[in-house]
Amino acid sequence: MPELPEVEHVVRALRRVIVRRRIMAAEILLPKLVPPEGKAAFNRKIKGCRIIGVRRRGKFILIDLDRAKGLSHGRAARTRTGSGSVLMVHLRMTGRFRYLTIDEELPRHARAVFYLDNDRRLVFCDQRQFGVMKLVSYARLGGTKGIRELAPEPFSDDFSSKYLRDVLARSQRSLKTLLLDQTKVLGLGNIYASEALFRASVNPFKVSATLSVKRVGRLHQAIREVLSDALTDGSALRVNLEHPEGFSYGEAFENFWHVYDREGEPCVKCGAKIRRLTHGGRSTYWCPKCQKR
Secondary structure, eight states: OOOHHHHHHHHHHHHHHHTTOBEEEEEESSGGGSTTTOHHHHHHHHTTOEEEEEEEETTEEEEEEEOOSSOOHHHHHHHHHSSOEEEEEEOTTTEEEEEEESSSOOOTTEEEEEEETTSEEEEEEESSOOOEEEEEEHHHHTTSTTTTTOOOOTTSTTSOHHHHHHHHHTOOSBHHHHHTOTTTSOSOOHHHHHHHHHHTTOOTTSBGGGOOHHHHHHHHHHHHHHHHHHHHOTTTOOOOTTSSSOOOTTGGGGGGOSSTTOTTSBOTTTOOBOEEEEETTEEEEEOTTTTOO
């Protein structure tokens, strides 16, 4: 499943090609993709909207829309705080976008097609059919289920070391389990949670409330560093919306991992063999020597 860095790379790729484009029509090929309003209502609401921005909240892709015929930076700014709507997209496990010409054959597993005013199509593909799309107004976005419960963005001032310390102090769950809870710590999936814990030299099975202030500070720094490195490493992931393969979630970051998916291999720090344990339904990887406590 794509984690925050992968979603951010998709956002940046979308931003390069669809901002300022108008949606002339939409075709929903998988009805359950747009519950609860249904295909007809969704198509009617989105037809004629201009795309004025693409951003992210957690793992949600937010495509800002405006029905105004003209568009200026001032108008776009006013729309974001007033009228207009947002297309919320969650990729879930296998969702991805393709940017095609009008003549290219639809890819396999195409679930939604957006016809743009430049004779191109933005196609949403999803093999496992777990992806979700929803149209909401700007005014109601913050209170929308899935958005309102999210923890602070990991690079925001709200996600401070004190915030993390307070969250951990109230929980008897293991650190790895808590880090995967998007209502407590945002942006970490199974891969980056394991990597952050390794960088902080913290045992993933430790009870959250027992972590010392010093180790909380190290973990807070490690969370930001591992996400930042994945976002800024230009070789880590290249999203090409026009390429048939596009990219593969996770696999593009293999050169970036220190413990994830490295069971039995030597630790890059101490040489001990990396271990794996199924924990909370997920595989947890850690170094038994560097992460003893």
